[in-house]
Amino acid sequence: MTEPVFAAHIMLATLSGAMIILFGAFYAFFFAWSRLKNSASHALLAYASYAVFAVFTLVLARALHLSGHWHILIGLILLGYWLAPYGVWRLCVSTHAHEKTQATTRTRQTRNYKFH
Amino acid sequence: MKYSKTDYSTLSPGKKLAVKYFVVAIILFGAQLLFGAIAGAQYLHPGLFYNTLDFNVVRMVHINAMVVWMLYGFIGSVYWLIEDEAQTELVGYTLGNLAFWILTLAVTVVVAVYLLVQIGPGNQLSLWLINEGREYIEAPRWADIGIVICMLIFFYNVSATFMKGRWTGIAGVLVLDLVALAGLYLAGMFYTPNISIDQYWWWVIHLWIEATWEVLVGCIMAWALMHLLGTPRRIVQTWLYIEVALMFGPGILGLGHHYFWIGTPEYWLTIGGFFSALEPIPLVAMVVHAVYDAGKHDFKNRNHPAMAWLIAHAFGNFFGAGVWGFMHTLPQINLYTHGTQWSASHGHLAFFGAYASINIAMWYIAVQKLRGDVPFDSRLPHAWRWKWALALLNIGVLGMTLALLVSGYEQSFIERAIEGSTWAGYFKAQTAKWFVQGMWWRQFFGYATIAGYLLLVWDLATIGKTVSQPASGADKLPAHQPAVSR
Ligand code: HEM
Numbered sequence: 292m293t294e295p296v297f298a299a300h301i302m303l304a305t306l307s308g309a310m311i312i313l314f315g316a317f318y319a320f321f322f323a324w325s326r327l328k329n330s331a332s333h334a335l336l337a338y339a340s341y342a343v344f345a346v347f348t349l350v351l352a353r354a355l356h357l358s359g360h361w362h363i364l365i366g367l368i369l370l371g372y373w374l375a376p377y378g379v380w381r382l383c384v385s386t387h388a389h390e391k392t393q394a395t396t397r398t399r400q401t402r403n404y405k406f407h
Numbered sequence: 408m409k410y411s412k413t414d415y416s417t418l419s420p421g422k423k424l425a426v427k428y429f430v431v432a433i434i435l436f437g438a439q440l441l442f443g444a445i446a447g448a449q450y451l452h453p454g455l456f457y458n459t460l461d462f463n464v465v466r467m468v469h470i471n472a473m474v475v476w477m478l479y480g481f482i483g484s485v486y487w488l489i490e491d492e493a494q495t496e497l498v499g500y501t502l503g504n505l506a507f508w509i510l511t512l513a514v515t516v517v518v519a520v521y522l523l524v525q526i527g528p529g530n531q532l533s534l535w536l537i538n539e540g541r542e543y544i545e546a547p548r549w550a551d552i553g554i555v556i557c558m559l560i561f562f563y564n565v566s567a568t569f570m571k572g573r574w575t576g577i578a579g580v581l582v583l584d585l586v587a588l589a590g591l592y593l594a595g596m597f598y599t600p601n602i603s604i605d606q607y608w609w610w611v612i613h614l615w616i617e618a619t620w621e622v623l624v625g626c627i628m629a630w631a632l633m634h635l636l637g638t639p640r641r642i643v644q645t646w647l648y649i650e651v652a653l654m655f656g657p658g659i660l661g662l663g664h665h666y667f668w669i670g671t672p673e674y675w676l677t678i679g680g681f682f683s684a685l686e687p688i689p690l691v692a693m694v695v696h697a698v699y700d701a702g703k704h705d706f707k708n709r710n711h712p713a714m715a716w717l718i719a720h721a722f723g724n725f726f727g728a729g730v731w732g733f734m735h736t737l738p739q740i741n742l743y744t745h746g747t748q749w750s751a752s753h754g755h756l757a758f759f760g761a762y763a764s765i766n767i768a769m770w771y772i773a774v775q776k777l778r779g780d781v782p783f784d785s786r787l788p789h790a791w792r793w794k795w796a797l798a799l800l801n802i803g804v805l806g807m808t809l810a811l812l813v814s815g816y817e818q819s820f821i822e823r824a825i826e827g828s829t830w831a832g833y834f835k836a837q838t839a840k841w842f843v844q845g846m847w848w849r850q851f852f853g854y855a856t857i858a859g860y861l862l863l864v865w866d867l868a869t870i871g872k873t874v875s876q877p878a879s880g881a882d883k884l885p886a887h888q889p890a891v892s893r
Pocket residue numbers: 542616617664665683684686687724727728729731732733735736737741744745746750751753754755757758761
């Protein structure tokens with residue numbers, strides 16, 4: 292069930308590996324930005340980044356012949372990168388809740404803003 | 408107002424010790440680069456120093472100098488911040504000073520033996536006196552024991568100081584992390600003549616760099632952000648806890664990526680692959696926090712070089728550990744990349760990006776204090792020096808990383824995938840055009856790195872010396888103020 296990559300696909304696997312992390316970070320970046328600025332266009336960029344991230348995850352899965360129980364890993368990657376920014380965002384908001392700056396009001400606004 | 412310049416004698420005890428550790432760290436950093444340059448040159452001219460200073464010795468000094476200078480840097484950083492954090496003077500200065508000299512003497516003797524004696528017969532005596540033979544922790548057994556004693560003293564000083572003063576969240580994480588770190592040093596002394604079983608020692612190295620060191624720099628980063636930007640404690644502290652959880656989460660079993668090909672049962676492919684593939688998630692999730700904080704606060708910052716190096720740390724950690732780590736961490740591809748220049752590519756960017764950078768940031772924080780707390784901001788004269796040092800060091804290491812990746816790709820492809828790891832395949836790859844070119848570029852960027860280092864040393868020695876007044880008044884200082892350092 293664990294088959295090595297084909298020689299011809301080493302480059303592809305490398306590139307998609309790098310792209311996964313990069314676009315995972317872009318997604319996290321635009322996710323945070325869209326919530327911070329209450330901006331729908333940045334939310335779109337976040338979705339787009341996640342889509343590219345997901346495509347490269349599937350490309351990597353193909354290139355590395357991920358099958359059988361390795362499918363679970365693909366699921367974990369897709370889920371983990373999707374959810375981690377939500378968790379960190381919540382944490383940020385709650386740790387800032389008691390700050391007495393105008394940031395507080397902004398925090399409340401952004402809290403109401405729904406990011407699906 | 409009168410400002411004392413470079414007045415070491417007025418520093419508090421902890422900061423005095425810190426400066427000593429920093430100075431040795433900077434010297435060993437230079438040694439690391441020098442021996443790196445020789446090792447790189449030996450790839451290009453295999454006859455260089457043949458039978459005098461062979462590649463294995465040169466590489467060993469290169470790597471050990473790095474591990475040790477970073478350790479010095481971290482110990483120094485903790486001594487630097489502990490009094491501010493605990494709000495009291497360091498406990499155990501004399502002991503700490505003694506440990507510093509013992510450690511430094513031991514390091515000097517070990518390096519001298521590496522260079523002058525180099526090898527010995529395969530018996531216990533060599534193990535005790537010359538070299539333990541384990542990559543990254545080659546120090547002979549006597550030095551191991553010395554290092555452990557020094558670490559215990561360090562640990563005592565740190566916990567006693569926190570006990571006497573104030574116990575904070577950072578303190579808790581730091582002390583726990585040092586326990587783990589000391590435990591790893593003890594484990595590193597375990598020895599078995601069975602090479603396959605002995606390969607398990609890698610968990611020591613992996614857990615150092617991917618768990619305990621990562622948490623340690625988390626503590627330093629948290630303190631530095633409070634110090635430089637005045638980020639509220641609540642934020643950095645809560646953040647630190649989650650970081651610890653995340654790092655120790657996938658980080659521990661991620662060590663399985665070192666157990667793929669050492670004769671362990673096949674389930675290690677799954678354990679190592681799964682956990683280490685998830686290791687970059689915390690690094691990626693940190694982006695959210697960085698954006699949040701940058702957007703919420705209007706930060707004033709009086710130490711631009713230190714801040715620039717902290718940013719370099721964030722990016723370096725992300726690319727070196729996250730991107731470069733993930734690229735080769737699944738066994739399906741690691742089968743080909745394992746132990747090639749590809750590993751070296753990742754190793755260079757990760758160590759420099761994650762750990763060299765934050766140490767350099769701490770040096771700038773320390774040197775600012777030594778120059779009488781003058782602002783290191785846009786009005787700083789000769790600012791080109793720190794900027795060019797930053798640029799040359801980062802471009803140099805990034806250039807080496809990319810060059811090594813090209814060579815590593817070529818090696819994985821030709822030697823491993825095409826030729827099936829044969830003896831002939833090895834040489835075919837080593838002489839392949841792209842491989843060789845990659846090694847030349849690595850050498851070129853290595854020299855750029857050295858140029859950056861020299862500039863850095865010059866800058867640290869001179870920065871702020873001609874500034875005579877604190878252009879920003881004391882009121883603009885970050886909220887956090889050291890209690891004891893005068
Ligand atoms: C700052 C953190 C890190 C540092 C300093 C670091 C450093 C290193 C070094 C020096 C090596 C070469 C070891 C040797 O001599 O063979 C290495 C190997 C490796 N690292 Fe990292 N690393 C870090 C984080 C990561 C992360 C997060 C991952 C996974 C996503 C990772 C995956 C790997 C893999 C797969 C190998 C190669 C194993 C092999 O093929 O032998 N590293 N690392």
